Amino acid sequence: MSDRNLIVAAPGQLEVVEEPVADGPFRVRTLFSGISAGTELTFVKGTNPALHHSFDPVLGLFGGPPAAAYPVTRLGYMEVGQVTESRTPAVAEGSVVAMTYGHRSGWTGDPVRDRVVPLPDDLDPLLGIYVAHMGPICANGLLHAAADLHGPAVRGLGDGVAGRRVAVTGAGVVGLLTALFAKAHGAASVVVLDPTPARLAVAAALGLETMDSSADPAPTLKTAWRHTADDRGADVVFQCRGQASALHLALRLLRPQGTVIDLAFYPGGADDVRLGEEFHHNGLGIRTAQIGRVPRGLAPTWDRERLSAATIDLLRGHGEAIRKHLITAVVPFEDGPALLDQLASRERHELQAVLSF
DSSP states (O other), X not given: OEEEEEEEEETTEEEEEEEEOOOOSEEEEEEEEEOOHHHHHHHHHTOOGGGTSOEETTTTEEOSOOSOOOOBOOOOOOEXXXXXXXXXXXSOTTOEEEEOOOSBSEEEEOTTTSOOEEOOTTSOGGGGGGTTTHHHHHHHHHHHHHHHXXXXXXXXXXXXXXXXXXXXXXXXXXXXXXXXXHHHTTBSEEEEEESOHHHXXXXXXXXXXXEEOSXXXXXXXXXXXXXETTEESEEEEEEOSSSHHHHXXXXXXXXXXXXXXXXXXXXXXXXXXXXXXXXXXTTOEEEEOOTTOOXXXXXXXXXXXHXXXXXXXXXXXXXXXXXXXXXXXXXXXXXXXXXXXXXXXXXXXXXXXXXXX
């Protein structure tokens, strides 16, 4: 008995391999596995920093060669599966769960080691790809905005956006889900900025206000968003596009002493961020919001389980629109290597691609 696993054997070399099934507390048969193109393609192309430098989790420093760059045998973190066998009361046999074990046909799970998020019966299992990891990434962005405003006195995800003017740079999956979170939690205005017309069209279909960022939108937005005569711009910007120019735009959109909550990943660095301009003159701040931690002082009250619960709430409210407009391709697992290759070469463009099993 074996599982099929989609791996990156070497840069540009994608393969499906057979791996023996391990024994363990429960078994999951995969139903869907979402592709996080922004992260996964860095492994396909060989640009991910972890392929070139090791990371010391104690010191929080990159440095030194990695132990082994390739093969990358765990690609992806947006899985939905059905529990086919269970020898632990912590995981119910027959339940549909969200997990993060990569693009593979099945997984031997351990509730001590693995995050297992049971999906409610009223949620489309396809939407479950967002529950274990991607949705919490976006919810954690809102939590960081709340902590920036209230410190450890945060009571809800809306504390950083309610009644405030919010800009979101980048209309990929992270940006669109973050914008929906901000709108759902009471933001006075939410504007999504991106240079790609097709992505702006998806944002508009989700009921979000949009601006084209290919021409400089900062003067227009700052003219419209007036606090006082010389205090203009977004209260908070969620930066969700992995390009230095997008971070620079995010800084330009902020009102003085505002904060960018940065959810993007910059595999090539950020040479174009001009810190001597708006960042310096307007007293701005940048907070990186990654799922590896919640803001200081908010654990253990706020953990990934709570962020997953907030994601389920969002999907219940907007699931139909997300299913219709955000998920643009569902392809058989066997076609996964070709799909990732086409995405990497830009022969194909998908907002959210999903592998089905």
